[in-house]
Amino acid sequence: MDMIMVHAPAQEKAALAEGWGANHALIGSNEFYIVGPRKDPAQVTQAKSAADAYARIAGAQARFFSRGDNSGTHKKELAIWKAAGIFPDGGPAGGWYITHKGFMKAVLQRADAEQGYFMTDSSTWVAVKKDMKDLVILFRGDKVLINTYHTLCQPEGATPGAAIAAKFIGFVGSPAGQKIIGDFGKAEHGASLYNDAVYAKQYE
Template identity: 35%
Template sequence: MEYRRREMLGAGVAGIAAAVSGCLGGRNAESDGSITGEELALATTTSTYDTGLLDEVNEAFQERFGTPVAANAQGTGKAIESARNGNADVILVHARSQEDEFMRDGYGVNRRDLMFNDFVVVGPSDDPAGVSETEQATAAFDAIASARATFTSRGDDSGTHTKERVVWNEAGLEPGGEWYQETGSGMGDTLTVASESRAYTLADRGTYLSMQDNVDLELLLQGPIEGGPALLANPYGIMAINPEIHSNVNYQLAMAYIGFVTSPDGQAVIEEFTANDQQLFYPEALAEDPDFQQYVPEGWQSNADED
């Protein structure tokens, strides 16, 4: 999926503020601040697209505000590079080290935790390396390397590839040789290649579960959601592109999108999204006891509060 670089689309600040206020108000709130006619440029990861979550979230956003989302699903590294070049209004990615660098360099603003799932190690059912007998990600990778069992890596500087490199480094190993294969592709394609090659791979839980019926791969090491090692945690963040760096970006529309996906409505879309009757992502933007009053001046009350 690709979108063209475009000139900044004008969006009234008052209208956007009303739209965001509407989305925070709950499912029955009216969106008086319609932003129909605008188009949001979103750079994101392949896992959000491959699982189908992206369609659900973007359709809900468009239904609420009449605003289409032009999504470019790449690995996290490419998504961030695209945003650095001014070719996105907002990014949704999952490699915290790269996100932090992006923010430190001034390209991103208003980062929010959005959701999480975890990574899992999958492979052939006969498990020649004995990964299912391990309890740590580093031990699983060491077993694969020791057995010189085929391992399929995304090799694309994505969030998953970044996590994979972290695990190899923690294990004190430098993978290479004929047993280590790089696809340079997204998670869905990499799972397909691993299935065809009877190989191991590291996958985000969401994409694996959504493709489980179409690949011949078994889940051999769980991540922390099912009691596995914390090293395999997989948090996602969302942030707007800094308009002071790229004047063409639509900052107001980016903040409307961030406001929606981190609101109760947007978080409900994420929480309720399933594949094979299993939850793929877990919302993380809302506190257990949300306090939206913190975002308005002290003493301010809405009309609803006064009634």
């Protein structure tokens, strides 16, 4: 592996500290939304924070879907449960907390079909919201839901592609690269899927 684009801050810091990650650069952001059924049985719309929203879902024993895949999204979800003082134990089926080890769109489709709650990234939501029959955004705006993206590559000489990866990271951070990020999705979905690094920096 020559480089990664990632949104897992704790793991990024570990990679830098351990010496196998270099050229750590902020490239953009999106955010997470807590979505759920229009009827909102857990009253998530009344939540004051993301942790409060999760506590309401747990208190109501309302169906919640987790990706359960150790992705950046899953790590963020677990951090919010921890902040709420709740440690759900999910399985593939049964109970109110359900682990569905699929990609974002697949979990959204299941949550929509089964009237459950889920935390999705805004980029995926913009792309698929037109296909959702019952799912709506119920909570957003907590700073902890901001999702910043960074690049990392191997140190110079560590892999055959490390030098090219470093150049690519430089391009992504350049005005031309940032314009691509800021414009991505507009033509197809009517809105950008990501914010550029200038916008994202306020959340660093």
